[in-house]
Every structure is written in C-alpha cells, then in structure tokens.
Amino acid sequence: MCETSYRIYCKGLVSEEVVKDETRQIGGFGVAICDPEDNRLYEMRKALGDEESTQQEVAELAALVHGLKWALELDLARVTFFCDDSNILEYVTGKAEPNESSVATLVKEVALLQSRFSSCEALPASVSSGSITFVLEHARAAIASQIRWREGDVYMETCPICCEDVPCDDKFEVPGCFHRFCVACIKRQVDEALDWHKPVKCPSLGCNSVLQSEDCEGVLDPVRLRHMAEYLSESALLDHMTRQEERRIKKQETTGCTWPPVECTVTMEKTKLIEYSKTFFADAELLGGARKCMGCGYCFCANCRTEWHYNMTCDVFRETETYKSSPAGCYEAMAKSLGWRRCRNCKSMLASDGDRGCNRITCSSKRR
Incomplete structure (x- = not known):
C-alpha cells in the first residue's frame, strides 16, 4: 500500500513597520500541512528571528525550514512542498544558485531536510491556491502580533502612514496582502486615487494589491462607496475597450x-x-x-x-x-x-497626462 503524501504550504514575510516612532524590519511566517485533498491538518504562525527578517528570500526559506522540520517531527515520510516564489523554487530544485551567502546557507539546510524524507518534492504553488492565501494570512498575523501593545484594556498599533497610535480595532486590513493602516489614511488613499481616476492601491510601498469597493464597506460613506464602484466598473470597461483599440491599431500598422x-x-x-x-x-x-x-x-x-x-x-x-x-x-x-481625443490622421485614441505631458503630438503614421 502506498504511503500518503502530505502537502506543505509555507510563507515567510518581511515588513517594515512603525512601532511607537521606531521603524523596524519585522518577519513572520505561516505553515499549513494538508492531506492530498488540501484539507488542513496542522497549522502554525510564528515570528521570525532578527536574522531571518533581513530580507524576503531569507524569510521564505526560513519558513520552509520550519515547515519541513515540523513535518519530520510529525513522522511524515512523504511530503510535497509548494513555493509561490519562482526564485525560491529554482534554488531548492538546483536550477539556480543564490548569490547571498545567508540564502545559500538556508538552501543547503532545506536540501539536508529533504534527504531525511523517503520522498520530498518541490512544486510551484498557484497564486490563487486557498492554502497559500491561508498561510499568508498567518504570516501577516505573526507580524501584526509583534507591532501591537496594550494600553489598559485596549491593544494599540501605529499606522505606518501617519504614524498615529490607534486601537487595533480601528485599523483597516487590506485583503490579499493584509497590510494594516488606520481608517483615516485609507479614506485619504481612496479619495486621492478616485480624484486622479486611478485604481485604489494598498498604501504600502511596493505593494500592488488593489482595493475593491466591497472591501471598503463599513469604512467609506455610501456616496464615496458608490463612486468607487462606478469607477471600477468604468475602469473594467475602459481596459476592455483599450485592449480592443490596441489590437485594432496593431492590425492597422502591420497589415494595413x-x-x-x-x-x-x-x-x-x-x-x-x-x-x-x-x-x-x-x-x-x-x-x-x-x-x-x-x-x-x-x-x-x-x-x-x-x-x-x-x-x-x-x-x-x-x-x-x-x-x-x-x-x-x-x-x-x-x-x-477622460479628455481623450482621436488623431485626425490615423484615428488612434490619444490620452492626455494632465498637466505633466506635452500637448504637441506627431502622428506615428506620418513619421513612417
């Protein structure tokens, strides 16, 4: 009879957080061990040490090391672990070698742990996988637990945008990336984005998560919530029509x-x-x-x-x-x-960049 092969999902995160006027690099990880049908059997969240919180790749590999060690402690002989980071996957499968010594050390530790299983395979994880989202939540929760403190009966956090100390219950958590900000800063982010006709992105530097109108229910007033929903609907239509326009122009330029x-x-x-x-x-x-x-x-x-x-x-x-x-x-x-116009010559749509662009445009078909 073939032994059951368990599935391991790990996620390590590093985040720059503000805690009582002090900016710190804080790391956390989440692990989920599942059966072959992805039913979660065991799960954990923990803070990463200071050395493990130096960079994202180190945090990812540290989380994987914790997950594999835990599987060995549970006497699981056959496992498959999933990586949603392509670089990490190439490191642990031997397709690439890391440049950083700290990363290389952890890759070797992963290889040693793999050798202790009767079967241990590394596979890419789907970004939409529920288990990956689940361990990401655990990793963010592990970070959040390190940036809050207690004042009387209330747990407090510092908003990384305005640096104000606010009760944890008054923080807004962005779905998907789980970054946390005070409600006032999120409202300002929404207002600025809609005023500039742009998607509402997570305020965290380098994060590409986009807020949907349903995410902001209970935070925005009904009028602003409706404006956000209308913009998202219009933006989706605009994206679709822009793609059609681009295909039209491409056909015109290549085939006439x-x-x-x-x-x-x-x-x-x-x-x-x-x-x-x-x-x-x-x-x-x-x-x-x-x-x-x-x-x-x-x-x-x-x-x-x-x-x-x-x-x-x-x-x-x-x-x-x-x-x-x-x-x-x-x-x-x-x-x-939006103030767009068609070129009189080639009929292509032209978009103005507000006050930052030049009003003089030469038709590309005339330049050829």
Whole structure:
C-alpha cells in the first residue's frame, strides 16, 4: 500500500513597520500541512528571528525550514512542498544558485531536510491556491502580533502612514496582502486615487494589491462607496475597450487592413475588401464606408468602425441609442469623459497626462 503524501504550504514575510516612532524590519511566517485533498491538518504562525527578517528570500526559506522540520517531527515520510516564489523554487530544485551567502546557507539546510524524507518534492504553488492565501494570512498575523501593545484594556498599533497610535480595532486590513493602516489614511488613499481616476492601491510601498469597493464597506460613506464602484466598473470597461483599440491599431500598422469586430480574426487587404463588398451593396458606385467581412459576413462601416448604418451618416448614427449602447459608443463616452481625443490622421485614441505631458503630438503614421 502506498504511503500518503502530505502537502506543505509555507510563507515567510518581511515588513517594515512603525512601532511607537521606531521603524523596524519585522518577519513572520505561516505553515499549513494538508492531506492530498488540501484539507488542513496542522497549522502554525510564528515570528521570525532578527536574522531571518533581513530580507524576503531569507524569510521564505526560513519558513520552509520550519515547515519541513515540523513535518519530520510529525513522522511524515512523504511530503510535497509548494513555493509561490519562482526564485525560491529554482534554488531548492538546483536550477539556480543564490548569490547571498545567508540564502545559500538556508538552501543547503532545506536540501539536508529533504534527504531525511523517503520522498520530498518541490512544486510551484498557484497564486490563487486557498492554502497559500491561508498561510499568508498567518504570516501577516505573526507580524501584526509583534507591532501591537496594550494600553489598559485596549491593544494599540501605529499606522505606518501617519504614524498615529490607534486601537487595533480601528485599523483597516487590506485583503490579499493584509497590510494594516488606520481608517483615516485609507479614506485619504481612496479619495486621492478616485480624484486622479486611478485604481485604489494598498498604501504600502511596493505593494500592488488593489482595493475593491466591497472591501471598503463599513469604512467609506455610501456616496464615496458608490463612486468607487462606478469607477471600477468604468475602469473594467475602459481596459476592455483599450485592449480592443490596441489590437485594432496593431492590425492597422502591420497589415494595413480594415476589419470587422475584434472577435473575428480574418484580415483583408483594403482593395480586395472593397471589391468584395461591392457585390453585396446595391449602390456599388456610392459604396462609401460600407464593408462586408470576407470571413464572418459582418457588415460594418470603415469610417467610424461600427456596424453598418443604412441611410445614415456616421455623425447621425453616433447620436442614436444603438451606437451609444454599443462597445464602441461606451468607449467613446468614456474617452470623452477622460479628455481623450482621436488623431485626425490615423484615428488612434490619444490620452492626455494632465498637466505633466506635452500637448504637441506627431502622428506615428506620418513619421513612417
């Protein structure tokens, strides 16, 4: 009978925290040992020592060492441990050698511990894995336990942004990265981001976690919460339409073709497309911008790049509800609200960078 192979998830973190006006490097780790179906059997969180809190790679490897030692103490013969850091994975699998001596020492210790198991394999961890998120929570909790102190019956923490001492219950924890700040600083972060039409990122330096509107329920007032939800919805649409625009420009620059919606992958030479379209429209001599895709058969306008609008100019069609509710119409409305404009020559969308950019732009097609 084959022995059960257990799964080990480890996460070490290093964070620069402010504790009573003193800035310190603080480390913590979380470990979870699971069965083959990822059901958690054992879990722990602990603070890392001062030497283990010097850098992130050291913390990651220290957490792994703690996890493997614990598995040996539990007499687990077969284990698989998962790394969400690609560098750590390459170190422990022998595909790369670390430059730092402290990191190299820990890599050797991991190798020695691996040799004590009958089977010990290292695999990459999925970022979306629930167990990885779980041990990350443990690591952040281990750090949080070191930066709080008690005043009477209340536990206090220092906000790393404003350096004010506030009750732990009044701190806001960013989902995903679990960095903690006072509510007042989070509100300011939201206000500044929305005023500049930017995503609301975690204020911690170097962190790329993005706050969603549902994360801020109970913190923001209903009006600001609605503004945040509207921005996120508009931003998602803008990202989608921008990707479509980029694909359109890429096709234009590389093939010189006119095309139907992005979903159709057929590209066509302009002259051939015009000749092909003439056979499907009654007034061939007055074809104008009418085109029919040679692949999917979609009828579109080559001038305004939307569906073909019979007996209607492009300007008139743009005023109809059909156009306004279309992806192209939504994109135009969004671009207008942000102050974007189309180049008169190549029709590419141009975005202004507020007061920081230059207003003089030369069309790229004219430079070629």
